[in-house]
Amino acid sequence: MIPTEFDYRRAATLDEAISLLSETDGKLLAGGHSLIPLMKLRLSEPGTLIDIARLPELKGIAQSDGMIEIGAGTTHHEVETSQLIREQAPVLAECAAEIGDPQVRHRGTLGGSLAHSDPAADYPAVMVALDAEFHIKGSGGWRAARASEFFQDMFTVDLAPDEVIVKVRIAPVKYAAYAKLHQRASHYAIVGVCAALDLDGGVCRSARLGLTGAGSHAVRMPEAEASLAGKSLTADVIDVAARTASDNASDLSSDLHASEDYRRAMVGVFTRRAIEKAASR
């Protein structure tokens, strides 16, 4: 399968990439592991590809003011194996390790996955549950977007045509876990749930639950979150949260991998597993 013709430009700096985005009908190319398959199927036919894979501004994982900052050009493999992320936000390293396969993780990038917003991508569930902040630069300068507002619809995010996700900022988190039902061949999430808990002793002060794979885009599950707030995480409480998540799931997809009813049932199952795993850390 051969993509349609396009012009290839390699940006030397972030600002050059932004200028090229403004001047052309270009698409950004980092790892290309979402974009190139779409181009080969001719579902995407950009006139210009702007290669940002080597931009130093998009690289690096560091701690700053207590927060963890991850360059958007960081590959899944780099996220998976980062000592800092493994220690400070192990859920994110575990999520990265669940993506695709080793070869895919060597190429695919965090920012690329977020900007693409595949309904079955793994990172978005974790990003909304961790309340991540995306730092974005465009012709108009810098701005920040919250993960829960960034994912808008299937393959649709709050990102203007001339904007680039530069880095992702999250707070360190211990009691968080990602649980996923994966499609056997592609490893994409049929249902994926990330639970991030604020625990005080055995009591859950508050919880954030992110859901991916089930519908058109990643969402929080506010009703199930509320059911956990202020409670001791007994089996009954987790049971109620799982049932609440399942009952309130809306916009559920139905496709050859799973019917709407099956997805609804799995939202409950994987919400339970994510909460149990997060609480057991």
Add this chain to the structure above:
Amino acid sequence: MSEPVAISINVNGKSEAATVEPRRLLVHFLREELGLTGTHVGCDTTQCGACTVIMDGQTVKSCTIFAAQADGSEITTIEGVGSDGNLHPMQEGFWEEHGLQCGYCTPGMIMAGIGLLKENPHPSEQEIREGIAGNLCRCTGYQHIVKAIQYAAEKG
């Protein structure tokens, strides 16, 4: 007509300069322009791993990389890992443990195995299975493929 891109890639220790169409996939560049047909095209959809090569030290699927993206990189294909009479331990493992049936997935499996042992020289059986998760064998000969990789790991 899009503008051709000048690239220079080190393939199996040899510097290869060429001018390619931007949409030229790395696997086609390797097979058709360099004649290195050991790298196979299986699914052409980033799933089967028959096109696996090592790029700058990491396994990648060359059907999902444009040759232009590989400009300046170092690539090892199956042709670069051993020779007749001087097999790489991974190739020897596939020979000794009968790690292939039809052989179509074999070059990709060998590259995936080499990539795995580079990161994890002594993997458990489970880690080997996860390490080749990006490679499909349609003959389903996985038991012997796992044994072949274990053989190479033991041989170091």
